[in-house]
Amino acid sequence: MDLLVTHMREKHHIIPVWFFVGVMLFAYGVLILGSGLAEWSNPPHTVLAELHAPVWWGALLTVIGAAYTLAFRPNRRS
Amino acid sequence: MTTERMISLSPVDMAIIVIYFAMVLAIGFYLRRFAKSGEDFFLAGREMTAWVAGLSFLSANLGSLELLGWAGASYQYGILAAHWYWIGAIPAMLFLGIVMMPFYYISKTHSVPGYLQLRYGPAASGLSAISFALMTILMSGVNMYAMAVVMKVVLGWNIHFSIWVSSLTVGIYVAAGGLFSAIFNEVLQFFLIWFGALLIPILGLIETHGWAGMVSRIRNNFPGQDFTHAWSTLGSAQDNPMGMHWTGIVFGLGAIISMGYWTTDFLVVQRVLAAKDLRSAKLAPIIGSFFKMAVPLIVIVPGLIALAVLPFHLVPAGSALAGEHTYNDVLPLMMARYMGPGLLGLGITALVAGFMAGMAGNVSAFATVWTYDLYRPFLRKTASDAHYVSMGRWCTIVGLIVSIGAAYLVMGFDSIMDYVQALFSFFIAPLFGTVILGMLWKRTTAAGGFAGLLVGTLASVGMFLVVKFNPEALAIIAMSTHAKAMAEDMYRALWSWIICVLVTVVVSLMTKPKPDSELTGLVYGVTAIPSEGAVPLLQRPIFWAGVAVVLFVILQWIFW
Numbered sequence: 001m002d003l004l005v006t007h008m009r010e011k012h013h014i015i016p017v018w019f020f021v022g023v024m025l026f027a028y029g030v031l032i033l034g035s036g037l038a039e040w041s042n043p044p045h046t047v048l049a050e051l052h053a054p055v056w057w058g059a060l061l062t063v064i065g066a067a068y069t070l071a072f073r074p075n076r077r078s
Numbered sequence: 079m080t081t082e083r084m085i086s087l088s089p090v091d092m093a094i095i096v097i098y099f100a101m102v103l104a105i106g107f108y109l110r111r112f113a114k115s116g117e118d119f120f121l122a123g124r125e126m127t128a129w130v131a132g133l134s135f136l137s138a139n140l141g142s143l144e145l146l147g148w149a150g151a152s153y154q155y156g157i158l159a160a161h162w163y164w165i166g167a168i169p170a171m172l173f174l175g176i177v178m179m180p181f182y183y184i185s186k187t188h189s190v191p192g193y194l195q196l197r198y199g200p201a202a203s204g205l206s207a208i209s210f211a212l213m214t215i216l217m218s219g220v221n222m223y224a225m226a227v228v229m230k231v232v233l234g235w236n237i238h239f240s241i242w243v244s245s246l247t248v249g250i251y252v253a254a255g256g257l258f259s260a261i262f263n264e265v266l267q268f269f270l271i272w273f274g275a276l277l278i279p280i281l282g283l284i285e286t287h288g289w290a291g292m293v294s295r296i297r298n299n300f301p302g303q304d305f306t307h308a309w310s311t312l313g314s315a316q317d318n319p320m321g322m323h324w325t326g327i328v329f330g331l332g333a334i335i336s337m338g339y340w341t342t343d344f345l346v347v348q349r350v351l352a353a354k355d356l357r358s359a360k361l362a363p364i365i366g367s368f369f370k371m372a373v374p375l376i377v378i379v380p381g382l383i384a385l386a387v388l389p390f391h392l393v394p395a396g397s398a399l400a401g402e403h404t405y406n407d408v409l410p411l412m413m414a415r416y417m418g419p420g421l422l423g424l425g426i427t428a429l430v431a432g433f434m435a436g437m438a439g440n441v442s443a444f445a446t447v448w449t450y451d452l453y454r455p456f457l458r459k460t461a462s463d464a465h466y467v468s469m470g471r472w473c474t475i476v477g478l479i480v481s482i483g484a485a486y487l488v489m490g491f492d493s494i495m496d497y498v499q500a501l502f503s504f505f506i507a508p509l510f511g512t513v514i515l516g517m518l519w520k521r522t523t524a525a526g527g528f529a530g531l532l533v534g535t536l537a538s539v540g541m542f543l544v545v546k547f548n549p550e551a552l553a554i555i556a557m558s559t560h561a562k563a564m565a566e567d568m569y570r571a572l573w574s575w576i577i578c579v580l581v582t583v584v585v586s587l588m589t590k591p592k593p594d595s596e597l598t599g600l601v602y603g604v605t606a607i608p609s610e611g612a613v614p615l616l617q618r619p620i621f622w623a624g625v626a627v628v629l630f631v632i633l634q635w636i637f638w
Contacts, residue, residue: 024098032421051284
């Protein structure tokens with residue numbers, strides 16, 4: 001992770017790509033987690049639906065997305 | 079829209095797809111303000127860190143065509159397909175980082191044809207630029223068509239709708255942000271593909287009770303066939319489903335096709351040239367190699383799991399009857415098996431992102447090669463930097479329009495992967511011969527480089543045509559009567575490379591070499607490689623290349 005913290009842009013001060021990655025993963029995580037919770041008592045007809053993969057996968061995406069978004073947000077003090 | 083589909087999307091799936099499109103367009107508009115100069119637009123300002131360049135370098139190759147094609151290939155050929163990710167990639171990526179990158183980087187070239195211009199002059203560079211431009215446009219068209227077909231088969235979307243919506247989106251964000259946009263979206267795509275596809279092997283291996291359970295089920299489903307050993311069945315072409323001898327894998331794939339692709343295909347090399355310094359440029363492909371070694375987990379393993387768990391057998395693309403599924407349907411079938419609403423949207427978005435990043439990569443590379451290697455040297459030598467940037471933006475649009483034409487053209491082809499492989503071996507294998515001789519042997523001359531490249535390319539096309547019109551000739555080219563299409567590609571690449579090298583050497587020895595002073599910065603032996611300075615061991619490219627080699631060997635041993 002230390003290597004990822006290196007700022008990508010030096011001349012132009014572009015928002016690091018990791019910030020966009022974080023926003024995207026966070027948005028997807030929230031949607032998938034919400035969808036998984038909504039269908040908890042009535043899971044879809046997929047194999048291993050009883051494992052509730054959308055819940056834990058969505059939660060994982062949300063946490064990683066939030067971490068990236070916060071770590072690489074614009075105007076963050078380096 | 080048709081009602082025939084493998085998967086139906088829920089509102090949350092559609093929301094995930096719409097968010098992706100909105101995001102890439104917003105990033106494109108945001109980056110437009112930074113892509114003002116030629117170096118910004120075509121080389122992303124040469125400021126990428128090793129990680130960004132490395133992930134982008136890998137993603138440029140990790141398109142959806144790859145995912146779908148190789149997941150299908152793993153169902154057809156088993157773990158043999160993993161060779162395209164291991165021996166067919168890792169040695170070449172490390173070779174690029176450690177041996178070749180210094181010459182590309184020190185010469186300050188903007189492209190591979192640009193290096194040939196410096197080393198061999200306009201003839202070899204022009205030939206390479208024209209063949210590369212042709213290949214990128216065709217590849218972009220292949221990506222576009224493949225995406226449209228997948229969206230039609232999987233989701234029931236209209237083929238023309240998919241082609242035009244994806245092209246328009248890619249056209250807007252690449253014309254706006256140039257290589258910045260392409261690289262940013264490739265990094266997004268990297269995360270999407272991993273998070274979108276990783277659940278399949280996880281849930282699949284839970285269902286089969288682990289690797290041993292999966293192997294046991296495959297043996298029950300396909301008695302007498304070995305799908306789970308990578309090397310032990312390659313002693314004879316008739317012992318494995320690919321009809322391949324180990325020499326084809328080691329020399330054709332490992333030594334020629336993969337070296338040619340990973341070290342001279344400008345589409346991938348361009349990402350590394352965007353690195354901020356030489357150490358980052360050397361590290362980028364090495365970082366990429368670690369992830370490349372892991373890609374079989376999300377591509378090959380799903381194909382193997384499909385062999386174990388699907389209650390029916392998949393068939394080749396050309397022979398599917400109504401209601402049957404083809405090899406290329408493996409990944410969508412596995413998505414439908416394990417993924418419900420939300421996750422399905424993520425998986426589909428990963429595929430869409432992969433296709434669009436593939437198109438973006440091709441058109442951005444096309445714009446660079448057209449502007450810098452064809453337009454500037456041959457059509458308009460002196461113009462302002464702003465003029466060339468403008469040309470690059472227009473080129474992106476024109477390239478996409480031509481790609482759309484190519485997409486409609488390739489609708490007549492049955493097997494997309496064979497088509498792609500054929501393209502690689504036409505241009506890439508001889509080009510690798512020309513570049514590597516130019517970098518490592520100072521005696522190579524301009525006439526030799528041009529003659530070798532031309533004859534090697536013609537030989538490759540010639541062999542392709544001979545087998546097309548006389549399939550029995552395949553046994554001679556691939557040295558086995560059991561050879562199949564994949565083996566043909568490997569051996570055609572090998573022969574065309576050998577022919578290129580022989581012609582280059584012979585013609586070079588007959589012509590006058592350049593003086594050493596003109597080769598400084600371009601050729602091994604007359605170029606001082608800048609020191610990396612007193613950096614710690616853990617920051618040295620050579621150390622991580624060594625770690626990658628060890629991991630690579632361990633993987634071969636495990637799956638022998």
